Each structure stands twice: as C-alpha cells, then as structure tokens.
Amino acid sequence: MAWEYSEKTKQLFTDAVQGKPGTHLGEIENPDGLGEHGSITCGDALRFTFRVRRHQTDPTQDVITEARYLTFGCTSAIAASEALCLMVEDGDYTPIGALKITNADIVDFLDGLPEQKIHCSVMGAEALRAAVFNWAQKRGVDLKKLGVDIQPEEQQDGRVVCQCFGLTEPYLRRKIKELNLHTIPQISNAIKAGGACMSCHHTPGGLQDILDDIWGPEESAAASAPALPDGKGAVSESDAQISPYQFSKKVEKVIEEHVRPMLQRDGGDLEIVDIKDTAVYCRLVGACATCAVAGTTMKLLVEQALKDHVDERIRVIAV
Amino acid sequence: MQTIYVDNNATTQVAQEVYEVMLPYLTSDYFNPSSMYEQARGASTAVSKARATIAGFLGGIHPDEILFTSCATESNNAAIFGVASANPNRRHVMTTAVEHPAVLEVCLELERRGFEVTFLPVDTSGNLDVGGFVRALRPDTLLVSIMHANNETGVIFPVEELSRICKETDPSIIFHTDATQSLGKLPIDLRGAFRHVDLLSFSGHKLHAPKGVGALYVKRDTCWHPFMMGGHQEKGRRAGTENVPYVVGLEKACELAFQNREADYERVGKLRDRLAQALQEMIPCLQVNGRDAPRLHTTLNLACHYVEGEGILYQLSAHGICASSGSACTSGSLKPSHVLRAMKVPFTAVHGSVRFSLSRYNTEQEIERIIEVFPRIVSNLRKLSPYWDDRNNRPRPEAKELENR
Numbered sequence: 001m002a003w004e005y006s007e008k009t010k011q012l013f014t015d016a017v018q019g020k021p022g023t024h025l026g027e028i029e030n031p032d033g034l035g036e037h038g039s040i041t042c043g044d045a046l047r048f049t050f051r052v053r054r055h056q057t058d059p060t061q062d063v064i065t066e067a068r069y070l071t072f073g074c075t076s077a078i079a080a081s082e083a084l085c086l087m088v089e090d091g092d093y094t095p096i097g098a099l100k101i102t103n104a105d106i107v108d109f110l111d112g113l114p115e116q117k118i119h120c121s122v123m124g125a126e127a128l129r130a131a132v133f134n135w136a137q138k139r140g141v142d143l144k145k146l147g148v149d150i151q152p153e154e155q156q157d158g159r160v161v162c163q164c165f166g167l168t169e170p171y172l173r174r175k176i177k178e179l180n181l182h183t184i185p186q187i188s189n190a191i192k193a194g195g196a197c198m199s200c201h202h203t204p205g206g207l208q209d210i211l212d213d214i215w216g217p218e219e220s221a222a223a224s225a226p227a228l229p230d231g232k233g234a235v236s237e238s239d240a241q242i243s244p245y246q247f248s249k250k251v252e253k254v255i256e257e258h259v260r261p262m263l264q265r266d267g268g269d270l271e272i273v274d275i276k277d278t279a280v281y282c283r284l285v286g287a288c289a290t291c292a293v294a295g296t297t298m299k300l301l302v303e304q305a306l307k308d309h310v311d312e313r314i315r316v317i318a319v
Numbered sequence: 320m321q322t323i324y325v326d327n328n329a330t331t332q333v334a335q336e337v338y339e340v341m342l343p344y345l346t347s348d349y350f351n352p353s354s355m356y357e358q359a360r361g362a363s364t365a366v367s368k369a370r371a372t373i374a375g376f377l378g379g380i381h382p383d384e385i386l387f388t389s390c391a392t393e394s395n396n397a398a399i400f401g402v403a404s405a406n407p408n409r410r411h412v413m414t415t416a417v418e419h420p421a422v423l424e425v426c427l428e429l430e431r432r433g434f435e436v437t438f439l440p441v442d443t444s445g446n447l448d449v450g451g452f453v454r455a456l457r458p459d460t461l462l463v464s465i466m467h468a469n470n471e472t473g474v475i476f477p478v479e480e481l482s483r484i485c486k487e488t489d490p491s492i493i494f495h496t497d498a499t500q501s502l503g504k505l506p507i508d509l510r511g512a513f514r515h516v517d518l519l520s521f522s523g524h525k526l527h528a529p530k531g532v533g534a535l536y537v538k539r540d541t542c543w544h545p546f547m548m549g550g551h552q553e554k555g556r557r558a559g560t561e562n563v564p565y566v567v568g569l570e571k572a573c574e575l576a577f578q579n580r581e582a583d584y585e586r587v588g589k590l591r592d593r594l595a596q597a598l599q600e601m602i603p604c605l606q607v608n609g610r611d612a613p614r615l616h617t618t619l620n621l622a623c624h625y626v627e628g629e630g631i632l633y634q635l636s637a638h639g640i641c642a643s644s645g646s647a648c649t650s651g652s653l654k655p656s657h658v659l660r661a662m663k664v665p666f667t668a669v670h671g672s673v674r675f676s677l678s679r680y681n682t683e684q685e686i687e688r689i690i691e692v693f694p695r696i697v698s699n700l701r702k703l704s705p706y707w708d709d710r711n712n713r714p715r716p717e718a719k720e721l722e723n724r
Contacts (some may be wrong), residue, residue, distance in 0.1 A: 013630070013633065014637070016703060017696075017699040017700060017703065025702060025703050027705075040667050040706060042672070043627065044627065045705055047705040047706070070701075070704060070705035071703055072670075072704045073627050073630070074628075074630055074633075074646070078630060078703060085337050164654075247331065273450045279487070308680075315487065317484055319449050319453055319484055
C-alpha cells in the first residue's frame with residue numbers, strides 16, 4: 001500500500017537516512033533526559049535524549065539545548081522523530097515547557113500524516129513525556145507539585161487491554177481523552193491499540209467498553225473486520241471413535257518380526273507415522289527411502305504382511 | 320529514472336505478445352460468444368480454443384474441466400464455498416496457517432458458518448509437517464485446501480504427496496490447491512503427479528496476462544456446487560458473459576510460460592541466487608526466509624534484522640526499484656505478515672522483511688543495480704536504529720535478546 005506522505009515528511013526522512021548536517025540522528029551520552037516509547041515487537045520504537053543548559057539554582061529554569069533520537073520504524077516514524085528534535089531545539093524550551101508540544105503539533109510540522117500513521121507522531125510525544133519525567137527525577141523536580149501529571153507507571157501497573165502492543169487501560173483511557181478518539185479505527189490509527197489481532201475490540205473490558213464508558217454507549221464504533229487465525233496452529237485430534245491400542249501393538253509386532261529384518265538387511269528401515277482405523281501411514285527411511293522399488297516394497301512387503309497377520313482390510317499409505 | 324520491477328508475485332507486466340492477441344477481440348471481434356449470428360462465431364471459437372490449449376498444458380485434462388473466472392480470489396472462493404455447499408454431511412476443513420487471504424478468510428467464514436477448520440502450522444523454514452497433516456485428517460474431513468507455492472516466501476508445499484495421502488485415506492476428501500504463484504513456473508500435470516488434485520485455482524496477472532482473468536480446474540465428478548449463478552456460460556458452472564479478450568490473453572500467457580518454463584527456470588533462478596548470495600555476503604544479520612525449504616526460483620524473501628521494511632521500500636523506490644515487504648507498516652493493518660509470524664521469524668526481523676520477486680523480464684544489469692544500492696539502504700536505516708551498534712556494525716547486546724521473543 002502506497003502511503004501518501006507530504007513533501008516535508010519525505011524530505012525529513014531522506015535527510016535523516018543520508019545523515020545530512022543539521023539532522024538529529026544519534027544518542028546523547030549521559031543525557032539530562034532520556035525517554036523511550038514503543039518496542040521492536042510492535043514495529044516501531046523511539047529512544048529520545050536531550051541535554052539542558054542547567055540553571056544555577058532553579059532546575060525548572062533549565063533550557064533544552066540539544067535533542068537526539070534513534071528510531072526503528074517506517075518513513076513517517078523517522079520523519080516524526082526528526083520533527084520532534086527540530087521543534088524541541090528551536091523553541092528554547094524548558095523541559096516542562098516542551099510538554100506543550102503535542103502529537104498534533106508534530107503532525108502540523110510534517111504538513112499532515114496519513115490517518116494510519118498518526119501513531120508515529122504519538123510515539124514522538126510519548127517519548128518526550130518520558131524524557132521529561134526522567135529529567136525531573138534526575139534534577140529532583142517534583143512534577144506533581146508543579147501541576148504536571150506524568151504517570152509512567154500507568155504502563156507497568158494497569159490491566160493490559162491490547163495484548164499485541166502491550167497497552168494498558170490507564171494509558172488507553174488517557175490517550176482516548178487526550179486525542180479525542182471516538183471509534184476503534186481512530187484508536188488503532190493513533191496509538192495502534194487493537195490494530196493487529198483485533199481480539200480486544202469487543203471483549204468485556206475491551207476497547208468498545210472503554211469507549212462506551214468514556215463517551216457513553218450511543219457513540220458506537222464501527223464494526224471490526226474478522227481476525228486472522230494467529231495461534232490457530234494447534235491440530236485438533238479426533239481419534240476417539242477407534243480404539244487403536246491393541247491394533248497398533250499388533251501392527252508394530254508384525255512389522256518388527258516380518259518387515260524390519262528384511263528392510264534392515266538392505267540398509268533401510270520403516271517408520272510408522274500414524275495409524276487411523278485400518279489405514280497405516282508409513283515412511284521408508286535409510287536406503288529404502290530412495291530405492292527405485294519403494295512403492296512396490298510398501299505394497300507387496302509391508303501391506304501384504306499386515307494383511308496376512310493383522311487384518312485383511314489394512315491399507316498402507318506412504319507418507 | 321529506469322524502473323526495476325521486482326514485485327512479480329504482486330502482479331506482472333502484460334507481455335507484448337499477450338497484448339497483441341487480445342486487441343482484435345476488443346476492436347473487431349467484440350461479439351458475445353453466446354449470440355447466434357455468424358459474426359459471433361469467432362469469439363465463441365476463441366474461447367473454446369483457449370480452454371483446450373490451457374487444458375493441454377495442464378496435462379491433457381478435458382477442456383470442460385477448466386472454468387474461466389475473473390481472478391484467483393474468485394476461483395478460491397468458488398472452490399471452497401462450492402465444496403462446502405454441495406456436501407452438507409461433512410463439517411471438517413483443513414488448510415494451512417500461511418495461505419493467501421483469499422483462502423484463509425474464506426475458511427474463517429466457513430468456521431463462522433459452523434464448520435471446523437484446522438489451520439496446519441509450519442516450521443521455521445516454512446515447511447508443513449506431513450505427520451501432523453496425517454494426524455489432522457478425520458473421518459468427517461470434507462476439504463483440504465493447501466497452496467502450491469507461497470506468495471510471500473515462495474516455499475513450495477508437496478501438493479502431489481499431500482493430495483495422494485488424502486485420497487488413499489479417503490477418496491471422498493476433496494483436495495483444492497491455490498496454484499496462483501506456481502502455475503507456469505513449476506510443472507503441474509493434472510493427469511500425472513497432480514492427478515489426486517480435484518480443484519486448482521490460478522490467475523492470469525501473475526504470468527504476464529492482464530488483471531481480471533483467472534481459472535478454476537474442477538475435476539470431473541467432483542461434488543461441487545456452482546458459486547456464480549445467472550447464466551448458462553461455462554455449462555452453468557460459472558455464469559457471466561465470457562471475458563473473451565482476457566481469456567485469449569490468458570491462453571497466450573500460458574503458452575509463453577509453458578514453452579519457456581525450463582529456460583526461464585534456469586536463467587531467472589540464477590539471477591535470484593546471485594542476488595541472494597551477494598546481499599548475504601555484504602549485509603550482516605540478513606537471512607533468507609524459507610532458506611531450508613524448496614522454494615520458487617523467482618522469489619527471495621529477506622529478513623533484515625533491526626530495521627523496518629517500509630523505510631527500505633521507500634528508499635528502494637527512490638532508486639526506481641519496486642519490491643514489497645511483510646512489515647506491519649506496509650500492510651495497512653498494523654500487523655506484520657501472518658506467513659512470517661507462522662514461521663516464527665523473530666520480531667527483530669519480521670518488520671524488516673523485503674520480498675524481491677523476479678520474472679523472465681528481469682536482466683542481469685537490474686540485479687547488479689539492486690546489489691549496488693540495497694546494502695547502503697539497510698546500513699542507512701541501521702544508523703538510525705536504537706537496536707544497532709553502528710560503530711561495530713552489529714546489533715546492540717540488549718537487542719540480541721529480543722530475537723528470541
């Protein structure tokens with residue numbers, strides 16, 4: 001699917017990957033603030049660091065002078081990281097002042113992002129919040145006292161709603177309100193929640209329930225598409241109606257006594273893969289597997305021996 | 320800038336020869352093959368001839384066993400729903416976890432309609448476990464639908480063997496295969512090694528015919544119910560006026576593919592191998608997905624660890640190179656490829672997968688050009704990646720651990 005990116009987004013991405021002067025690729029050593037968001041399992045991740053010019057007496061007067069990022073992600077994720085650093089550096093912000101930068105500002109800076117890519121800008125804003133929190137801890141600034149509400153523990157402590165991206169209920173509730181999200185597709189586009197296996201859409205306590213709780217049930221979201229069968233690998237067994245134990249023992253005994261010795265004499269062997277009803281699934285191994293008369297061996301030797309000694313109805317199937 | 324098209328598992332360019340044979344049926348021979356007047360005879364003859372030619376290429380099956388459809392997705396829908404509706408007594412269906420959505424989604428719909436569906440897993444090379452396949456067969460198994468070659472990785476399933484095991488277990492089990500990626504590339508003889516296959520789907524636009532035409536093979540006496548109703552065409556088994564120019568185009572495309580198959584196999588296979596080998600030598604932490612399995616000679620699916628596929632595709636396209644990725648960012652669903660996840664490709668690489676799929680129109684120079692630009696594209700992105708240690712050109716130690724997730 002071709003994404004429609006703005007010229008600005010494309011330019012920032014291209015400059016970044018080519019490492020043009022003035023781009024912000026990298027990581028500051030011993031940074032004053034470090035924040036991360038996303039993970040490689042989710043498909044994008046950002047490590048954001050900044051340095052401040054420290055104020056002699058009042059840490060809240062620190063000013064951000066330098067910002068850097070490392071980003072694993074798509075074109076727009078890298079462009080959004082670049083945009084974030086540009087905005088943070090150009091504004092002479094204090095760390096708390098930098099919190100004014102929202103994901104919407106990043107989107108505006110990029111001259112817009114495709115709807116499905118809004119989460120890239122959210123990642124930038126979230127990493128910034130985390131970095132500011134980290135700075136406050138290092139500098140001994142009590143954010144709560146200053147009326148700044150950052151709760152990094154919301155991702156650790158809350159109930160996980162979206163398993164695919166590991167997103168918790170407190171985080172989802174905050175972002176749904178902050179970003180004014182009213183439907184499940186809007187949530188998926190903005191913060192990815194529910195965008196993969198989709199199983200959290202309509203389960204109890206799932207995305208729809210959270211939306212209903214925040215906005216009221218009238219605001220119903222669009223129905224979701226069916227999920228793909230991940231984890232459906234398990235093979236169902238249904239051998240219940242046949243009682244194969246004695247039968248299998250007999251088959252094995254005959255093969256042991258009448259078939260194996262002959263095959264082993266020629267450097268080969270036989271493996272029983274499965275027995276279903278009167279069908280015996282076998283595999284010739286060793287020299288027999290590549291033998292030109294393998295098909296005949298199966299029919300004349302194996303099948304005939306089993307027919308003679310166990311049950312006339314037995315069929316041998318090569319696998 | 321010259322376009323280098325290496326996304327032939329998505330679609331192919333229409334061959335000049337195909338285009339030329341289609342033209343008269345768009346301009347002068349535009350008649351409805353069902354009409355009675357003399358003028359329509361040409362159109363009607365052309366469809367019959369195409370059917371006979373294609374039947375011949377598939378091992379000399381009866382022409383009436385070929386139905387023309389609009390695409391492989393329609394063929395797959397028709398095959399699976401057609402079998403399900405004609406056999407109400409059996410309720411178990413088997414398929415694999417790595418099918419194209421045109422089979423996977425149809426099977427999920429059957430599940431919603433009360434069928435039981437077994438999705439067979441694959442191993443890390445993309446192979447099916449034949450033992451697991453045997454164990455999954457049940458007395459009430461109605462249908463087994465297993466693709467011939469995988470569209471993402473090119474991994475080939477032993478359809479000949481699997482269909483034989485089905486029929487030897489129980490001749491009433493119906494076997495369907497989606498051969499969209501393999502037809503014209505691998506030998507398919509429906510009277511020989513593939514004689515146990517009852518239904519086979521394919522489309523034109525993967526073998527240099529235009530989009531909008533496909534076919535379904537339905538073996539005679541298969542218990543199957545038509546899907547598309549509303550006309551006598553295709554002996555009432557697929558209603559709708561025959562798409563004469565496209566059917567003629569499909570015939571020509573099959574002719575080109577079957578006649579050049581062995582030469583193409585050799586030449587395109589060499590190009591693919593050269594690309595795989597060169598890139599693996601030049602780029603660390605790069606794997607070929609499905610490397611230990613038999614694979615289509617045209618397909619190369621690479622896992623570039625610690626970078627994201629969309630950024631790769633974007634830079635490739637800046638060089639005129641058209642490829643695709645199994646990354647979540649390119650799927651529109653935020654979810655990475657179900658095929659690569661089923662193969663347990665680690666998350667560190669699944670987002671960085673890139674698929675090159677070649678055709679007979681690719682040249683050596685094009686492949687050399689890709690070899691020239693691709694390593695730089697990956698290293699550019701790795702410089703940006705929080706999981707990569709650029710100074711030592713290796714993953715960061717903490718990132719290595721993520722590989723086992």
